[in-house]
Amino acid sequence: MRHPRVIVVGGGLAGLMATIRVAESGVPVELFSIVPVKRSHSVCAQGGINAAKNLKGEGDTTDKHFDDTIYGGDFLANQPLVKGMCEAAPAIIDLLDRMGVMFNRTPEGLLDFRRFGGTLFHRTAFAGATTGQQLLYALDEQVRRYESEGKVKKFEGWTFLSAVLDDSNICRGICAMDLRSMEVRTFPCDSAIFCTGGNGTIFGQSTNSVVCTGSAQSALFQQGVHYANGEFIQVHPTAIPGEDKCRLMSESARGEGGRVWVPKTPGDKRDARSIPENERFYFLEEWYPKYGNLVPRDVATRAIYRAVYELKLGLEGQPAVYLDVTHIPREVLDRKLEGILEIYEKFMGVDPREHPMRVFPAMHYTMGGLWIDNQHQATNIPGIYAAGECDYQYHGANRLGANSLVSCIYGGMLAGPAAVHYSRGLEVGCENTSSHVFDRERTRQQDQNDALLNRQGTENPLTIWKELGAIMTEHVTVIRVNKALEAVLPKLDALAKRCEHVNLSDRTQWANQTLQFTRELANMIVLAKVITLGALARNESRGAHYKPEFPERDDANWLKTTVASYNGGNITLDYEAVDTSLIPLRARRYDMAG
């Protein structure tokens, strides 16, 4: 019997879970990550993880979780996988609990649950306001244990460049670069699982980490892996704007009672605390009486835009609204929200326990992603799997808060065994692939590096990236207008052209971060185009995708998944049906009572 080889790229929640599952099945894993896996972006998730454990006696069920998720996603998600995720969620929480996650507890010693957006149940387990960190660490520790047993080999400080595809277009390995020696090397494998996160960095300042460029997804896309629902990205309603990044203020602030408001008088310059209750406009509570501050994110974001841009009620005329937790007892805040309040305090120099926070929407999550099938997390190229934020399943047109952690872990749980099963079933494995196939890919990638290092241009990659972010944030986020989207496309082409005239300022072969970034930048621009093309084509409004010209959801024409493919530099869009076999379509109206 042959010994299969599996590679996992990305060491966030999905990648670590996939790694654990592969190692557990007795197959050795090579795990690649740009950063030490413990520093992956999952660490930033704050509020919690959803599972209908019904520990509050509210009659919550996994079916209700499933329904909330499909409804919240405006019926764009394929339903069977989402159902599987919601049904698996309670056991996932139990598993994490067994791994030692310090979830908050009730007096009886049981897991505590809080409310989150898009549901009326207390369904979110949490560890303070740093739940992602706690979950990531738990999985990191399990992987370290397997590493010490020789079952996992980590390649931290390596970046993925491309897949190694043989002449039949089957994945036989990956090509990666050591970020210290800049060595480009190929690694044979029978299957590779990609867990490379979201692509917020394409939008310049987002809530995402530096590594969330979507570069790996884009590289795979350019090699023939399909990319689905690219136009669906989530803009989180409450973040602190910043020049380097926008820092998230978790939905859990509202889950614990936080309220969003603006002064009723435009341009009111008074200190927030001195503005009397009757002169405050709690617009989410007024417009959405049933869900109040806990409407889904796309709804809350558009409401903030309406308050700021249409009603001109932004704080002192600026694009900002208050997120207010000052009425909640200090002791509760410190026990349940300390992690995020600390971020606000450190970065803004103001104590949010005393002063309402000033927040504004920011790019946050990538609902779209690598196309995978409806069962095995498998992409259209044999041997390539995807899980976590980089795949497109689970969230439809809008992700519900606290569903990301559970989808990442569930995806990793499916992808691991699926990749093992596929690899074991191969009659001819990567060990029989001609060395020519590996040499060819390695040379192709090395040539790209050499070309970049020898380029004598005048363009700075960071400047191009800033322009990319500004264009994408202005035209391809909350409000999308066809004319503006059309104008974005030639601008992206122009940026891509300028990338060909980059001056690296650093031509050394040691820890050359500029070289790495420039390669990522080129990939970001390709993905930006996928996002923009998808948005331009979709003439309707659904979930996070909103076009004033087409304000309604249009099931007759647009209840379908966008599938982008890449052929010799051209991006084409095709569409496939959404599996809505389990929950019948209904209008999505969070403003209606009852």
Add this chain to the structure above:
Amino acid sequence: MASTFIVKIRRQAHPQEKAHWEEFEIRDRQGLNIITVLRDIAENPVTRSGEGTTPVAYEANCLEEICGACAMLINGYPRQACSALVSNLEKPIRLEPLQKFPVVRDLAVDRSSMFESLKRTKCWISIDGTYPLGEGPRMAPELQEKGYPLSRCITCGNCLEICPRVNEHSHFVGAAIISQVRLFNLHPTGAMHAGERLEALMGEGGIADCDNAQNCVKVCPKGIPLTESLAAVNGQVLKHALRSWLQG
């Protein structure tokens, strides 16, 4: 004219090369942190004296002080670059790599030794498998409130950087790792294997190497009660050693 400030950065192109200082003039503006300063330099890599140079190499990821990547010496003090706001810093600003870890390039250092220490001290819960085995152990809220702050350690290395016992002549694992041992030893399942972790801290570089300087707790960006952890684990190690000796 817009106001500017000076940043001095200790540069080192390669571990085998000599370090040198470079000065940069940065345009001051609202809300700057050290990350934005380093990005400004990357966008225009020219020193104060007008010489072209390379962008500064540094580690960074989350930019909200939760990933632990961007620790460096800022005005001689170990801290995270993302949460170091320029407006609060004395000028000129001095940036140097952490000194207790091997330099990779410029401000980027190699902290893999910390992850190796976590491995050696078995800082994990030994679960039987990921298959469904029911709920985890019940836990009193008091225990969770004790464990959670410890579990917020971001492995930044600040506490090792400031510790006089971490130097070329000693292999002291440092407060962060010992605090993690305390975390896993207080968990109901983790406690079943407390002995293995304590034994890992009994030899060279273990808890006995701590000389109680108490600097670690002052530089922890997450406010982890590191000195409490050191005391608690020291007690556990002594008890464990005594028990082993009695059981001969």
